[in-house]
Amino acid sequence: MKQTKQIAVGGVKVGGGAPVAVQSMTNTDTRDADATLAQIEALAGAGCHIVRCAVPDMQAAEALRTICAKSPIPVVADIHFDYRLALASIEVGVQKIRLNPGNIGGADRVHEVVRAAKARRIPIRIGVNSGSVEKEILARFGGPTPEAMVESALYHVKLLNDCNFDDICISIKSSSVPDTMRAYLLAHEQTDYPLHLGVTEAGTEYMGTVKSAAGIGGLLALGVGDTIRVSLTDDPVKEIYAANAILKAVGRNDDGINVVSCPTCGRTRIDLIGIAKEVEQRCASIHGKKLKVAVMGCAVNGPGEAREADLGIAGGAGEGLIFRKGEIVRKVPQDELVDALMEEIERS
Structure with missing residues (x-):
């Protein structure tokens, strides 16, 4: 089994031979700190190791101050496009950022986010899915193929590497199980960064669990993947039960x-x-x-x-x-x- 680089998300080690970490994402309004914390408590009780929260605006970023201070597990800020939200989230104490550096503006903004992440010693997860591949890459590959998604992920990795930043995790997701598996296998061959496994837009509890078991479980059985999230259109706690069941099924969790x-x-x-x-x-x-x-x-x-x-x-x-x-x-x-x-x- 190939050993990846290891990152630390708060007190949780990811990659480098560490046990597979189970993640989920809150579906509460992050600006409602009490409701978000209640859901995080439920997720942690079910066996979640890392939780991600959407950060749509500055009010949500400020709410993370309370959420991070009281959360029993490390909190990841989910950022899209606005680098200022990343900076604000880092300042209030998140333990990881989910962000694609190519989507936040010029190199100066990427450098600002990297400086802040370095100062707090927190990693950045690059998250590419079939709907977020850059137009130039789509044109070159003829669509959001597995090869195109990996190319997009490596483009974002290079932007961080150019800032001398290497504390990186990668996810490359599609709603197609075969495309997802192919993309992760390619990434596994081409990089040593830890991989966050998931099938995006997997569906409701039944079909979403089936797709995730096939894609995530299949990859884990092949020795690919360091952390996972089962995405369900349902109560996020069900994602944790499904994720832990998948880990048991492939012999990656005997607790x-x-x-x-x-x-x-x-x-x-x-x-x-x-x-x-x-x-x-x-x-x-x-x-x-x-x-x-x-x-x-x-x-x-x-x-x-x-x-x-x-x-x-x-x-x-x-x-x-x-x-x-x-x-x-x-x-x-x-x-x-x-x-x-x-x-x-x-x-x-």
Whole structure:
């Protein structure tokens, strides 16, 4: 696995072999500091490591003073076009800027932002997507191809490098999963900067999660990516649950409870679907334990098929078995199965 440069976003390390950091973006009005902080608290509680806030005007930039001071996780300012908003956000204490230097005016403005970022020792994320590629590059490549998006990202990188700035992270997103993957693979080959993975405009919870799992998960499985954001048209907290599920699925995060379950069949005699959903829901907020928990529908084959699980349940006719490492611990009625399993998890 290729090792990228490492940057620090507040106390969170990104790249250079650090664990993959999970990010999200608030959808509150940043000018409402209380509402924004409440959402950040919820995101942090769900397992978010870094949060980004939109900065549309100076009032929002000033609100970041309170937000940054009280936020439990590092705050990133999302800046478009106006370099003064970047300077104001840096001054009030953000730990990272998301900004494309080619979109904020001349070299003097880029130098001003770089000087401020250097003084506070904060990184800059360059964020390119299929809708933001420069016209000249679009014309040369015939559209927002993966090659065009990478070319655009490297153009912005050069503007920062020309200012002797190297504390950089890159994202290159498209709503097309194949284009997104191709772009990140090209960037992975051409640069050592940490990559922020995501599929932009992915959609609502269902399709957005599917697209993100395919694109982000596929890249992570190939050893590409240092930090991720699942973009959903929904409550941002759901982005965190989806992101952490993707990390678990590709073996990049073993913290918490990894719930596995069988798909049910004609032998199932308990409400396995309802039980599996309840177990998953109750285990979602558990951190600090590294357990694989199996929810199986068949009391005959369940313990054997899930022998590698630390704990599990296997159903029978209105009752089920609690097992540990494939060995049966006890038999309990169906309506006590989940509570009994949670007790075993608590003891582990």
